[in-house]
Amino acid sequence: MKRLSLLLLVALAIALPLSLLAGRVWIAPWAEPVPHATTILMELRLPRGFLAVVIGAGLGGAGAAMQGYLRNPLADPGLFGIAPGAALGAVMALFLGLAAIPFVLPAFALIGAGGAMALLALIAGRTGGIALFTLAGLMIASLAGTLTSLAISLSPNPFATSEIVTWLMGALTDRSWTDLWIAAPLTLAGLVVLWFTGPSLDALTLGEQAAVSLGVEAKRLQWWIVLGIGLVIGAGVAAAGIIGFVGLMVPHLVRPFTDRRPSSLIVPSALAGGLLVLVADTVCRVLPMASELRLGIALSLLGAPFFLALLLRLRRELA
């Protein structure tokens, strides 16, 4: 398991510099010099590459923790309604025409995530039970989705509409160091929180009652999970919009290489998530299309068949 993390780390260390070379213009030491190469590398591709790794790491780690907490391989960090909540916040910033002011859009997204977390805690956080918690999350997700649709339909002008719709697709285009400085510390803090829940998630493998008998404090665990997922997903949505399926896919890809305990899945999932999003974003950048393929769309195109295959396999195993 340690070896797996190391392997993924090495892969990341190789992939990140390579990804910097790729794009609309190729920059390579052996190729013809490109004008403004330093600016392209330092101001566009480097922050974008780091951001891809950070967002992917957050989604992968959060996915592993979510699946462990819900004891369900089909769980995704989006389930709790935190991602739709953050998206609603960001959409409000666009709706009100405030998005051009620095920090306002990510701040709104984080407020949206915080609102969803508070609502979640208010509705379900009393008992520590997982079923009610999940239902509350689904309710919040659908409420946030509806309000987002409402904002789109009421948007003051077509420009705002298109801005909102494009933003919702999730992308890393034109992100700057500022976005990275917002997303990285929050994501890291969230991942640390989730890492600390590892042993409790392991105990949950045996069911809620057995976990409590092993010393897990259900209510406290729920708080930590909400906090960890909220930080990671809030930061991710604030910086890149909604990027689906990574949190679902990555833990599955990683699980067979571990001892399958949730705790041994969180770190490798974070690393593999970073790698996946970095590679996917780089591919999006070099695909010969009129306008760049949105990362969120690309990953969903990849994720939907994956999800289907997973469902079919689970069905076969249950049969």
Add this chain to the structure above:
Amino acid sequence: MLSARDLVVKRSGRTVVESASLVLEPGVLTAICGPNGAGKSSLLAALAGLLPIASGEVALGDRQVAAIPAREKARMIGFLPQQADVAWDISVETLVALGRLPWRSVPGRPARASREADSKAVASAMAAMELEALAHRPVSQLSGGEKARAAMGRVLAGEPDWILADEPLANLDLSHQQALSASLKREAGKGRGVVVVMHDLAAAMNHAERVIVIENGHIVADGAPEQALSREVIEAVWQVPCRWLGKAGARALAMGPADAET
């Protein structure tokens, strides 16, 4: 000493245990018996401090169980729920090692001394449940009986003072039922308190040293198996006419009225 005084447990508003008082001694294998829905599992879970108590109290020594911090309680009371439901396809060894979780203070790699204690406890639990050959087998590939043994191994690995198990003998074939009963008795012999919900009255009769019979949340009989599971008690509680056959320690329950003897 694990004791309950005037214990009342409610589940979604319904009273499932009604003013139960009992004192359990360590070193004794105690069976809790009763018909379906009598409150056996609720009584056991309340004794383990896993269910909120409506009134009365549960105490471990002179401490209220509800007031003992979760992790400390987990080290003292090992609990085996009825369903051995494992969410991930972990190996038997990994499953048994989960029993060591109450002894871990932080995630990550534990200190060497505690690592050694962990692996010793896991190894001896695996040996007690005869799981060594299955160590690397994923739980999805275990038979019902192997799963039950692995689940019990997980409890033993925690080295608790008290073992509270909800129907550990269900799903086991005759020889493993015998073996698990023997190892529970052995654990009791080491000075642990062992409290087991049993459905099979003959198993309780033959293996337990004390039997508590519960009906509709009330304790209706408590004592040595021969008394607590006497024909009269069984007929009154289960409403099945029956009689015991065989010698003490190897009794079998025969259904039918006593005068049906041929």
